[in-house]
Amino acid sequence: MTSAVRIGNCSGFYGDRLSAMREMLEGGELDYLTGDYLAELTMLILGRDRMKNPGGGYAKTFLRQLEDCLGLAQDKGVRIVSNAGGLNPAGLADAVRALAGELGLDVRVAHVEGDDLLSRAPELGFGDVLTANAYLGAWGIVDCLNSGADVVVTGRVTDASVIVGPAAAHFGWQRTDYDKLAGAVIAGHVIECGIQASGGNYAFFTEVDDLTHPSFPLAELHDDGSAVITKHPGTGGEVSVGTVTSQLLYEITDGRYANPDVTARMDSVTLTQQGPDRVAITGARGEPPPPTLKVSLNSIGGFRNTVTFVLTGLDIEAKAQLVRRQLEAAVTVRPAEMQWTLARTDHPDADTQEAASALLHCTVRDPDPAKVGRRFTSAGVELALASYPGFHVTAPPGDGQVYGVFRPGYVDAVAVPHVAVHADGTRTDIAAAEDTLALAPVDEPSLPAPLPGGPTRRLPLGTIAGARSGDKGGNANVGVWVRTEEQWRWLAHTLTVDAFRELLPETAQLNVTRHQLPRLYALNFVIEGILGAGVAYAARFDPQAKGLGEWLRARHVDIPERLLP
Incomplete structure (x- = not known):
């Protein structure tokens, strides 16, 4: 198939808008509908749930959404892929089958398993833990879809994998199609957090016409790995270069974004506003994935x-x-x-x-x-x-x-089972990637030419700069971007690590690294240890660092008058 595949999202976290699945199915044409229900904190919540009920451990709200929408999805020919299986994807698959039976629907349900390493945690050197789940990739999802599944549920796959899987299955991509896979990972990274790509939590939210009830986003993916991020017509929110840039900067480090199937070069992409609520992502480049998998x-x-x-x-x-x-x-x-x-x-x-x-x-x-x-x-x-x-x-x-x-662990990918379990119960072992490349820091690009001197005004940084921040274990990242080439020339020279520490004194004694993303006119700062032992440890009053970027935007700096709107 060569036409674009339309992949929507209806959940960015466990607890997201319950009506989103129906809204996305009724709002326009889709080929696939995906949902991301898992986060580092969610795995802890599901772990405690499993302690109380060994048959639990999955996102129950997904079942409530299917009860309302499974028939609608089947009528419209939309296939559903979600990581709502959490710690018990087999249990969720059984529950979906039971639900389909109660609704009188003939639905083929498959699941992906193998990520749960809890029984092997001591031998792998992880010690006594409540949960231990490797981040799997997309090829188990691909196998399930190629075998005819209408609904695929997984355990802990990477957030982008629920989008990469449908795209790879639709186009018949191979495991070494790294640029195409990288494009899907980047598009998946944009839409997996739901409304954050269509105006939610956006630094310049006052510029968005209607945020009363913003829409969830969708990606139109093409066979070459390029994509257009958009939303259903007539819905609230906004899809712009700004909203997509903001989400691209969320919870990343440098120009390399590692996934189990490909390392996507975040520093390779170009964003173009094609029209109202349509942003094209082009130029994605990919590299072989690292030989290890991250473990939550x-x-x-x-x-x-x-x-x-x-x-x-x-x-x-x-x-x-x-x-x-x-x-x-x-x-x-x-x-x-x-x-x-x-x-x-x-x-x-x-x-x-x-x-x-x-x-x-x-x-x-x-x-x-x-x-x-x-x-x-x-x-x-x-x-x-x-x-x-x-x-x-x-x-x-x-x-x-x-x-x-919370703490991250790492394990050789070949040591982790990755199994596609089909609707008829047959099982397919998914091999680990044969071609791998150890993850290495990106060589920092040269700084742009400095801006000529001139009069300045002392104003909040957010007068011209947007920001998006979030958590990764005990670390936090703050992505900062501007909207013009001149503003970028100023930002790249002004917002150094020392300046960042001065503006955010709570980071002064911590290790802070800065990474340039010139194609996005953006800088990304990683602050190590600011969140202690992760979100649930609650080391700060903002334990997920969601407001860290907004604090930075509120700090006053000397901004050249020529850059002001």
Whole structure:
């Protein structure tokens, strides 16, 4: 087949809009509909679900969507591919078959398995963990689709793989068609997070006409690996070079984006606005994949609790020092970790009490729930009449909660089974890639010519720059982009690592690396360790670093007047 294949998305995370599957099926023509339900935190959630119910471990909302839409998808000839199987793709496949039977539908359901390495975690050197799942690629999905499956559910495949699989099956791509596969990976990376490609969480959101109910995106993929990102006509949101750039920068490192089937060169692509809500992605180049697969490892780290003190008015620092001394003296059995954070949310001469108040958080962690339980929070509340003036806390005494720890692992791809299980129960082993290339840093391109001098104005960086930030384990990335060649020349010379650290003081003592993506007029910064042991560890009040880019945009810099809109 040579005509474009239309692949839509109806989920960017476990908990996304429930009506999206029906909206995408009814909104226009599609060949495939995909959904991404898994994230590092989701695997922990599903792991705890499996502890309570060995038959669980998959995204239940996917079944609710199918109950409403499976017949509609079949009527329209749309095939569904999703990683909603989580830790139990076989269980989800059985549940989909049972649902189809209840609905009186003849649906061929296949699944992909082999990613779950929990039983082998000790021998692979991963230790005692709750979940251990390798990121598989797209070829198991391809095999299921080529064997006639209407619905394919997987466990932990890479987010882009649910898009790469349908494209490779549609066009009959081979495993060494690296440029084509890279184009599909990049298009998949754009749409797998759902509405983030069509105006959601967009830095310049005030420029989008209608974000009341934005649409999910779709990709029109061509046999050469090029793609057009768009959305159904007449729907809310916007697909622009800006929204696509923003999503391309999400949760990446440098110009190489490794997947199990291909390493896509993010620094190779060109974006072109073809028309309203149509952005072409061309020029993608691919390289052989690395010989190892990343493994998502989650474990129970212990128990966590927090007391938040409200400090109002004058002498905020002194009040914080007093209550800290008092609480540390009162907690005679010390937990393993005791972390204090003072958020100076107060304003001088404030016109409301809330605006006059700062928040002092004390977070404790320990393997023993007794050390961080009600005894700890009660010790904070007992200071109510004996501490700083205006003392109050944000919550009554409470018990500690379990927290998780994420870390990545790596394993030789040949050591991981990858199995396509067809609707009739037959099984196909999917071989690991034979042609591999160890991942290496990209050579940084030369800096563009500096901008000539001239008058400047001190304004927020976000006056001309967009940003998108997110989490990868304990690290975070902040992608920053501008919209013209002149703005790029200024940004590349101005926003150095030192300048980044100065603008975001919380990163000053951390390892920060900068990567240029000139074709996108973008820089990507990776901050190591800012999120501690991952999202569930909650090292920061923004544990997924979602607002880190917006903080950067709000910081003031000297911007040449010639660059201002």
